[in-house]
Amino acid sequence: MDYFIELLFSGLTRGSIYALIALGYTMVYGIIGLINFAHGEIYMIGAFTAFIVATVLSIYGFPLLAIIVIAGVAAAVWSSAYGYTIEKIAYKPLRHAPRLSPLISAIGMSIFLQNYVLLAQTSDFLPFPALIPEFEFMEPVAHIVGSSDLVILITTTIVMLILTYIIKFTRVGKAMRATAQDRTMAMLVGINVNQIISATFIIGSALAAIGGLLIASHIGQINFYIGFIAGIKAFTAAVLGGIGSIPGAVLGSLVLGLTESFATGYVSSDYEDVFAFSLLVLILIFKPSGLLGKAETKKV
Amino acid sequence: MNTQILKVNGLTMDFGGIRALNSLDLDVNRGEIVALIGPNGAGKTTFFNCITGIYAPTEGEVYLAAPGSDTSVSLKGLKPNQVTEKGLARTFQNIRLFAKMTVLENVMIGRHCRTKAFVLGAVFRNKATRDEEQSILETSYAILQKVGLEQYVNEFANNLPYGAQRRLEVARALATEPLLLLLDEPAAGMNPQETIELEKLIKEISSEGQSILLIEHDMTLVMSLSDRIFVMDYGKKIAEGTPVEIRENPAVIKAYLGEDVDA
Amino acid sequence: MLLIKELKKALGVALWFVFLTFPIMVIKVDPIERIIRYRWENAAYVAIVTFTVYLVMSFIKLRKLRVTADKKESKPSRNVIHSILNNKKQLAVLSFMILAIALVFPHFFSVYQTNVMTTALMYVVLGLGLNIVVGMAGLLDLGFVAFYAVGAYSYALLNYHFGLGFWVVLPIGGALAAIFGIILGFPVLRLRGDYLAIVTLGFGEIIRLILENWGEFSQGPSGISNISRPGFFGMDFSLETSIMYMYYIMVIGVIVTIFIVNRLQDSRLGRAWIALREDEIACQAMGIDKRKTKLAAFSLGAFWAGLIGVVFAAKTTFINPASFTFLESAIILSIVVLGGMGSIIGVIIGAFILILMPEYLRALSEYRMLAFGGVMVAMMVFRPQGMIANIRRTYKFEKQK
Ligand SMILES: Nc1ncnc2c1ncn2[C@@H]1O[C@H](COP(=O)(O)OP(=O)(O)OP(=O)(O)O)[C@@H](O)[C@H]1O
Numbered sequence: 003m004d005y006f007i008e009l010l011f012s013g014l015t016r017g018s019i020y021a022l023i024a025l026g027y028t029m030v031y032g033i034i035g036l037i038n039f040a041h042g043e044i045y046m047i048g049a050f051t052a053f054i055v056a057t058v059l060s061i062y063g064f065p066l067l068a069i070i071v072i073a074g075v076a077a078a079v080w081s082s083a084y085g086y087t088i089e090k091i092a093y094k095p096l097r098h099a100p101r102l103s104p105l106i107s108a109i110g111m112s113i114f115l116q117n118y119v120l121l122a123q124t125s126d127f128l129p130f131p132a133l134i135p136e137f138e139f140m141e142p143v144a145h146i147v148g149s150s151d152l153v154i155l156i157t158t159t160i161v162m163l164i165l166t167y168i169i170k171f172t173r174v175g176k177a178m179r180a181t182a183q184d185r186t187m188a189m190l191v192g193i194n195v196n197q198i199i200s201a202t203f204i205i206g207s208a209l210a211a212i213g214g215l216l217i218a219s220h221i222g223q224i225n226f227y228i229g230f231i232a233g234i235k236a237f238t239a240a241v242l243g244g245i246g247s248i249p250g251a252v253l254g255s256l257v258l259g260l261t262e263s264f265a266t267g268y269v270s271s272d273y274e275d276v277f278a279f280s281l282l283v284l285i286l287i288f289k290p291s292g293l294l295g296k297a298e299t300k301k302v
Numbered sequence: 303m304n305t306q307i308l309k310v311n312g313l314t315m316d317f318g319g320i321r322a323l324n325s326l327d328l329d330v331n332r333g334e335i336v337a338l339i340g341p342n343g344a345g346k347t348t349f350f351n352c353i354t355g356i357y358a359p360t361e362g363e364v365y366l367a368a369p370g371s372d373t374s375v376s377l378k379g380l381k382p383n384q385v386t387e388k389g390l391a392r393t394f395q396n397i398r399l400f401a402k403m404t405v406l407e408n409v410m411i412g413r414h415c416r417t418k419a420f421v422l423g424a425v426f427r428n429k430a431t432r433d434e435e436q437s438i439l440e441t442s443y444a445i446l447q448k449v450g451l452e453q454y455v456n457e458f459a460n461n462l463p464y465g466a467q468r469r470l471e472v473a474r475a476l477a478t479e480p481l482l483l484l485l486d487e488p489a490a491g492m493n494p495q496e497t498i499e500l501e502k503l504i505k506e507i508s509s510e511g512q513s514i515l516l517i518e519h520d521m522t523l524v525m526s527l528s529d530r531i532f533v534m535d536y537g538k539k540i541a542e543g544t545p546v547e548i549r550e551n552p553a554v555i556k557a558y559l560g561e562d563v564d565a
Numbered sequence: 566m567l568l569i570k571e572l573k574k575a576l577g578v579a580l581w582f583v584f585l586t587f588p589i590m591v592i593k594v595d596p597i598e599r600i601i602r603y604r605w606e607n608a609a610y611v612a613i614v615t616f617t618v619y620l621v622m623s624f625i626k627l628r629k630l631r632v633t634a635d636k637k638e639s640k641p642s643r644n645v646i647h648s649i650l651n652n653k654k655q656l657a658v659l660s661f662m663i664l665a666i667a668l669v670f671p672h673f674f675s676v677y678q679t680n681v682m683t684t685a686l687m688y689v690v691l692g693l694g695l696n697i698v699v700g701m702a703g704l705l706d707l708g709f710v711a712f713y714a715v716g717a718y719s720y721a722l723l724n725y726h727f728g729l730g731f732w733v734v735l736p737i738g739g740a741l742a743a744i745f746g747i748i749l750g751f752p753v754l755r756l757r758g759d760y761l762a763i764v765t766l767g768f769g770e771i772i773r774l775i776l777e778n779w780g781e782f783s784q785g786p787s788g789i790s791n792i793s794r795p796g797f798f799g800m801d802f803s804l805e806t807s808i809m810y811m812y813y814i815m816v817i818g819v820i821v822t823i824f825i826v827n828r829l830q831d832s833r834l835g836r837a838w839i840a841l842r843e844d845e846i847a848c849q850a851m852g853i854d855k856r857k858t859k860l861a862a863f864s865l866g867a868f869w870a871g872l873i874g875v876v877f878a879a880k881t882t883f884i885n886p887a888s889f890t891f892l893e894s895a896i897i898l899s900i901v902v903l904g905g906m907g908s909i910i911g912v913i914i915g916a917f918i919l920i921l922m923p924e925y926l927r928a929l930s931e932y933r934m935l936a937f938g939g940v941m942v943a944m945m946v947f948r949p950q951g952m953i954a955n956i957r958r959t960y961k962f963e964k965q966k
């Protein structure tokens with residue numbers, strides 16, 4: 003029973019990290035219909051920025067709480083800046099190009115960013131400082147649920163609530179939903195679509211950065227390649243939930259996280275990634291509209 | 303007696319909650335020009351999409367006469383390419399040419415379903431393939447001459463003037479040797495001179511025995527070309543008859559012209 | 566006036582990039598020794614590079630505006646390569662010269678150079694194979710390397726277990742890859758373009774992960790070694806001769822591939838591929854069987870990848886799953902994109918540039934993947950048609966009647 007609960011929590015933890023990344027995919031897809039292949043790299047850059055800032059601060063002897071806050075903010079700020087810049091350079095000029103052009107551009111961007119970090123930093127795995135302490139009150143259950151699991155779950159829940167608030171009630175959020183439904187119409191009613199697209203990239207990137215920070219400190223190491231696998235998995239989750247749908251992304255991520263956790267826990271961990279990729283292939287083939295997405299007939 | 307080339311019974315199409323086609327009946331006889339008219343959003347293009355297999359209709363039957371026999375075949379459940387093979391070819395309201403192919407190649411694509419060469423033929427270029435390729439070329443060029451586009455043979459399709467692009471759509475559809483040719487607003491966006499030339503072209507094609515089903519908003523063109531007219535509104539057929547009958551039908555005037563007056 | 570405005574903008578852009586790249590370019594930490602290094606010179610490089618790039622780009626943009634304003638109607642200028650391609654005589658002379666150079670190449674250059682050239686030729690064929698799928702048929706296949714792996718492992722395993730030789734396995738490897746292409750193609754080819762891309766990527770990774778984990782079958786990450794080099798009627802070659810031999814095999818391979826791909830392009834099937842790329846719905850409405858046509862492209866592309874996979878295994882005599890990562894697919898894709906999607910000559914030039922450049926400019930080789938990524942973005946943004954845009958065959962008709 004303990005083992006089951008342990009797997010349950012580790013699944014939820016995984017799932018909520020996937021969700022933070024998957025949201026970026028789904029939001030961008032909802033607005034400009036692009037699979038932002040470089041999104042995994044944004045997450046990786048978030049993790050790297052957090053790593054660099056946290057290490058610098060800890061060398062300078064800052065207190066732990068300050069390190070967490072500053073590293074988190076720095077990761078979010080820089081990831082957003084990257085997201086914003088990437089959109090301007092690689093996607094905006096291709097808004098009216100054939101559908102595959104921005105996707106190829108995105109793949110190029112992803113390869114570029116991986117190698118940029120590889121060259122500017124290192125190809126080795128770097129030890130990520132443990133930012134989340136072991137809480138005393140968690141001690142009795144620590145063999146089942148770690149403190150960092152708890153922190154990740156709480157943080158993601160708070161972030162999700164904030165995101166829901168932004169999308170439901172703020173001007174930007176409403177404009178985003180309008181743009182996602184019908185870009186031309188949104189333009190006609192006076193929404194600055196370019197700004198909204200930028201905002202989407204910024205928000206999505208900030209979420210990914212928080213995901214990057216959390217997972218890096220959870221797992222304890224990072225390298226330039228972590229974005230690729232995490233990106234694919236988060237994308238799988240987004241498609242599983244129905245790409246373009248925000249609750250879908252969260253649901254899909256939790257389902258993916260839990261299945262992965264139970265499959266590796268009870269079956270075998272050798273094929274963990276094969277499992278995720280197969281799931282991706284199967285969903286795309288059999289239910290491309292996902293759990294919460296709507297199937298549409300393309301207008302001719 | 304079987305002069306009917308197309309017979310549609312109770313065609314219905316739902317998009318989520320919207321019923322774009324509501325139990326529509328329509329028929330076309332051999333050699334006729336039939337027009338399908340109706341206000342914007344009436345469901346005309348949807349009708350084409352349903353009978354050509356691009357959308358799967360919610361309900362209803364579509365029969366097409368089998369070439370050279372008295373029987374007819376059901377088009378239900380066929381894929382668009384199978385429908386075209388059976389003898390229904392169409393043009394698109396919002397031009398869908400193959401932009402990065404030449405004008406001639408666009409028409410040659412129309413010959414695809416009447417020819418056979420595949421990988422081995424392409425690689426070894428045996429006699430049969432060479433002959434087939436030659437016949438594709440000749441037929442396609444002849445069709446281009448017929449629609450008056452022969453001076454553009456080697457241009458990219460997207461470099462043609464607008465009117466010529468619409469004609470190329472017609473040429474491409476003709477190349478499939480259809481039993482029934484479906485034209486979706488072929489005159490849309492044309493200037494009066496181009497429209498007159500188009501009218502001449504359609505008459506010429508028709509005089510060679512081609513059956514045509516035409517969607518068009520240009521009433522002068524419709525009245526002068528059609529043998530019969532179907533009028534639809536909100537997915538329903540509201541009238542059918544000869545041009546003279548339609549012109550005087552109060553329901554049509556109310557639904558169709560009345561809206562124009564209001565606007 | 567305009568200049569000052571542009572300079573200011575360029576400065577702004579440079580500052581933005583300095584800020585953007587600051588943590589990753591400037592700071593380097595060693596968490597174990599607890600040392601921080603600030604590499605301020607990197608910030609300066611970033612500033613200078615982005616400043617210049619921005620200025621050059623806005624200069625080009627300005628000139629373009631002026632040029633188009635100057636001559637209203639600019640005929641699509643066909644470049645030198647196109648005019649040579651259109652002139653039968655020039656084309657024959659050029660091909661003959663290239664062929665002559667190719668044939669004597671190994672006698673004038675070192676074994677190492679010959680080996681490098683063989684690799685480049687392999688990528689020419691891989692590029693031409695992928696070009697059928699991506700360039701002509703418009704199917705973005707990100708898992709191309711999977712078929713390459715199928716070919717390589719076919720040879721490695723058949724050679725290891727049954728001692729089968731190169732020439733026997735060559736067609737088998739190609740055919741197996743083509744069959745894999747069909748098996749994968751059946752379910753996925755009805756997917757929308759971008760989903761297809763992701764599914765093929767997933768498929769490629771699955772194949773690699775299986776090769777890595779299923780040790781009994783593939784000997785896992787340690788790979789298979791001592792694969793036989795190609796034989797020639799039972800003769801045994803020295804290493805040097807066999808490298809030459811491999812080179813000539815690839816020269817012939819490239820010639821055959823160009824010949825076939827060229828014929829395919831101007832056939833009924835080739836036209837159908839291009840039509841499919843341009844507009845799937847119109848294509849179907851013109852009576853083209855979408856699935857059959859796509860499958861043909863997919864499996865033909867896979868076939869070539871399989872062939873080259875066999876060649877690869879024979880050339881290196883050692884393979885392991887690490888040779889078949891997504892990056893390999895990305896390299897081949899960038900060859901196609903750089904060269905010009907659908908353009909045979911473009912893909913050939915693209916392969917030579919992308920494979921030989923990092924080989925000869927050693928300093929560049931570290932930046933190879935960075936450049937590949939950059940090339941893909943830049944090409945899509947500035948020149949989506951690639952270096953050499955594809956031109957379609959033109960026909961002449963006698964005035965009839
Ligand atoms: N793929 C689709 N999904 C949802 N609704 C659709 C789709 N295609 C058509 N419709 C709806 O069906 C109705 C009929 O559209 P249709 O294009 O057939 O009209 P039409 O008669 O051709 O109009 P027009 O004269 O403007 O071309 C419209 O309300 C349209 O919005």
Ligand SMILES: [Mg+2]
Pocket residue numbers: 346347348395
């Ligand atoms: Mg219409």
